[in-house]
Amino acid sequence: MRTLLIISHPSIADSHTQRFLWESLPEEGVSWHHLEKEYPSNQIDIQKEQTLLLEHDRILFQFPLYWYSSPPLLKQWQDEVLTEGFAYGKTGNLLTGKEFGLIVTTGVHERAYQAGREEKFTIPELMRPFEAVANKCGMIYLPVLLLARFDYLSESEKKALLIRYRQYLTNQNDDSLVAREQWFKQELRTYGKKDFSEEDQQLIELLIEQMEENREQLDDLLFTLQELEEL
């Protein structure tokens, strides 16, 4: 699976969060595509953007929440790139079946986004226009990944969130336990060996073995359950 990560941020150099996210990208499978860097004078290359979309299976928008939506260049990108005959309409629906998700950063507490609190609406409610884009183009809409007050998190909270971020970028759209196990094993095998002492690497191998043993026991239990149901 190939992921196109379309970032819109007018002042990305000043954003710790965006740098953190950039540094935690997996080594392959994800194309980082920063619109304001690519098009400093707002002249979007429509043909190039459409080709990029076709080359990827998962399309993600990553942006800071400005006035409950994206920065303007990402809106311009939608208006110019998602044309009739390419993204929707009778003559072409070339994005149908692709996955589409949002990674939204905000300096406001997540709990503020609900009825009765300061921001009044939830993030999924505020993102309806993007959900409607997915609907129009026949894309599979993923749950929004909200990164709230990232700068204020502790180191371990940041690490936990970065795992969710990496899963969002590359994990199959399958929240089952089996899928998450597979993803963790893959990640541990690929990245766990770097920058770790021999002792830690042994620990990682033990962890993977334990996970596989648990899985075998779970499979046995599931098998027994099925047998019982058939009686």
Add this chain to the structure above:
Amino acid sequence: MRTLLIISHPSIADSHTQRFLWESLPEEGVSWHHLEKEYPSNQIDIQKEQTLLLEHDRILFQFPLYWYSSPPLLKQWQDEVLTEGFAYGKTGNLLTGKEFGLIVTTGVHERAYQAGREEKFTIPELMRPFEAVANKCGMIYLPVLLLARFDYLSESEKKALLIRYRQYLTNQNDDSLVAREQWFKQELRTYGKKDFSEEDQQLIELLIEQMEENREQLDDLLFTLQELEEL
């Protein structure tokens, strides 16, 4: 009451609907402010825009619905003009108490905007980000005025919609029968005399008299009702 009508439309010269709306503006009380004309190179004069906002009581955004939101320049306008300390925050909330509304044009049937139909979401749902702006700035959010498939309407349907448009621009935010009567009488007296034959003008005077008689009878009935309640 003074109304600031902020229009965002990248190709307004090609839009019959926008020309129709422009031609039906009342002679006073409404400032037509077309962002793409004012700022062809996207360099928004923030000071000027903030002054304009302070000089008006009702702020309206008028735009074609592109991908379930406004064109990008109106988003840029929000991000740059509605600054902390001016539009929200502890040090300044200068828009508090002003009215804020949206006039949205679309080529899609209004009935398509609902769960179970093509566009899946209602217009008020899709406009939540703007409602959240009103909430943040302490502005009074008006019901959205949707002008759907304006070009396809009959002449009489267009006229009926233009009356609603003019009410939206200048009527007090009061949907009572009395308020609407007052507005109609005012409109008829101000505009009814132009371009009409003497016969039509007499008809208009008769109409106003009839409306006033009806009002007197209604007031009498209300008075009698109150008397009865007090018994």
